[in-house]
Amino acid sequence: MTIRVHNLTELNNIIISCTRCPRLVEYRSSVARQKVKRYMNEHYWGRPLPGFGDPSARVLIVGLAPAAHGGNRTGRMFTGDSSGDFLFASLFRCGLSNQSSSLRVNDGLRLRGVYVTAALRCAPPQNKPARDELDRCFEYLKMELSLLEHVKVIVALGGIAFSTCKRLVGIREGKFGHGTEIKAGGYLVVASYHPSRRNTQTGLLNAQMLDRIFLRARALAGLSELQ
Template sequence: MDGSALEELDGRIAGCRACPRLVAWREEVARTRRAAFADWTYWGRPVPGFGPPDAALLIVGLAPAAHGGNRTGRMFTGDRSGDVLYAALHEVGLASQPTSERLDDGLELYGVRITSPVHCAPPANKPTPRERDTCRPWLVRELALLRPTLRAVVVLGAFGWQAALPAFAEAGWTVPRPRPAFGHGARVRLDRAEGTVGASGTGDDGVLELFGCFHVSQRNTFTGRLTPEMLREVLRTAATAAGLPTTEPSP
């Protein structure tokens, strides 16, 4: 697809001020800063998605971290969750390096894009249902732009799963009823909705493979609920479903 449309969307997302509570919080965090980052100029705006416009695999999180993406301006960049996610992506062969520290660190993703259903850092990492729903049109538009190449999605955590399912439906995929429950390792096939145009020129039938994975939060990774091996397994399986090459697991 033409990357200019996705760049335009990213710019519009970064300028959004639709949710007063989130605007006030993200800007307050950017003003006061954390002592460890006192010399940083915080991004302090909504954080757009990150990755190539022809991604075959999409990773959907929850929302930017107050001192992570809200500081650096890039999804899962500059926080402990990102440390875990990008290390796994690198080991699987989907990222150029295992760390993600700042916008100009040279990181590239291979066939993968990362986004979230809420683009502003929320207080206590908990967006309200209204904030989630207000932000949904951005995800719907992103999915529509990625549609020609998108083959698989990994959703991190139950919140992202619940927020993303309506977006898939609005973007032209059929979500089973009753809605599939979230679970680590869950795999759900989403067919193209009737009357929806598929990916032109690829012969693709429009099917999207949806995978569930525990979120890479410190609560999950520190307690062992989500191990690096578990994360790599989901990413490798999803990448295979998306037709992306991966590195072989270590013996």
Template sequence: MHPAEAHLLSDLETLDREVTHCRACPRLVAWREEAARVKRRAYQDWDYWARPVPGFGPPDASLLLVGLAPAAHGANRTGRIFTGDPSGDVLYRTLHGLGLANRPESVVHGDGLELYGVRITDPVRCAPPDNKPSTEERDTCRPWIARELDFLRPTVRTVVALGGFAWQALLPILAGAGWQVPRPRPRFGHGAVADLPAADGGPPLKLIGCYHVSPRNTYTGRLTVPMLRELLAEAARSAGLEPVE
């Protein structure tokens, strides 16, 4: 199925299944499959996933975390978002510490990890070269996450954008899903908050910016674990969840 047909899907489970077959972006298809052929030395015995990666978490989540794209030797290898790389190690350990996940490790799809009230997704579903999808690739992939937001709209109350790419990608998607994005458009920053009323008078949405959990940020101290924990705890509370203090 091409992303442009995502609006035809009737539920989140079907979307998660269909997205894994997408081949709409030739450069990304070639790169994800090349990474699976070459592999890293540490993963020579792995049978890489090498397909688009769906979102992860319950279909009635009230808190949504949005990243950038799968890592070539992380989710592109394991088949689950933020799984098998340093970014995921930090993220899931923090979620577990807040009582929002049942275990601190995220090793591979099917390892028993569960999220409570939280779903995680990406605006681009295939691993891009140098972690930099093109604008065209981002826009081609957009219908997948747009339809995902359609399904989450009855329950989601807070969205955390992990990085500036996610923040910019989300603004038109949230507007299309029925929330009013202010003008001028809110700017990304760690801890930036934008309150988006619903155009139909329904529940509003809170958009929160967070530095991405990439090693570039966590290894340099730009984003520390206490910073991440504090922000995710506040996001969880605003979504109606009860994080562990």
């Protein structure tokens, strides 16, 4: 895929119109049509998700993919699901956002020094992307990073995001582990367990562990606390 984009707005407009993965187009649309009981009265986004946050970000956070009834419903990464609840509470405690929750677009959330994105832009069935889908979507992440000129630190949430980020900075070595750091391509990649409900409910990841990741990322990126 060769697309030339000049800014994040252009890129985001391309992303939200993307239909390159037939399986994901079918899944994201059918979830948006069928909904779940608790969100039956809501209008689902049902399309790919662009990244969002501070265009001057020094820290890029890369998740796996939108949740079927989270981002795929609200239209914003990590917004309206339990992973997002855990993530944004941590960003707030670490001085990287102005509020601790992310419930819907236009809820007043402002990220400071941080941009949030994902390895895959469309919700995959069972949260499991296929290799070819990750490959196709990788092009968008590459373009996004090139437009975010101030990024120094990339926080990868989970093993798949970590592999994607290694590819992004041009290395193959490095085993995933919570707190693993890799320097390559002019960036520092910091790995974290994904704040999924499974990881947080089993205690694999707790609030202090995630806070330590973001405090470390903030320090490595040279960000001071939000005033």
